[in-house]
């Protein structure tokens with residue numbers, strides 16, 4: 001139906017929801033400022049969450065691989081919550097509609 005959904009779909013590595021590539025952002029497992037080169041695709045919500053929870057130093061030293069990041073204690077409640085949530089890209093663009101919070 002939607003043109004944009006035909007766009008190559010990717011998955012956020014954190015919440016595992018499928019999104020069009022254009023809606024995903026690259027997260028550097030080791031921060032760019034620390035010479036990190038490896039990136040993973042995350043949706044904006046998860047990306048924001050990662051950086052809200054961890055400082056660059058922590059990301060570099062403790063969560064430098066996807067496995068470590070996904071296992072991070074502080075991220076568990078977010079992961080549990082967001083994986084149950086409907087991915088935003090499934091919703092058609094209804095900008096006037098504020099998403100409801102439970």
Ligand SMILES: [Zn+2]
Nearest residue numbers: 012015043046
């Ligand atoms: Zn996500």
Ligand SMILES: [Zn+2]
Nearest residue numbers: 026027028047
């Ligand atoms: Zn990032």
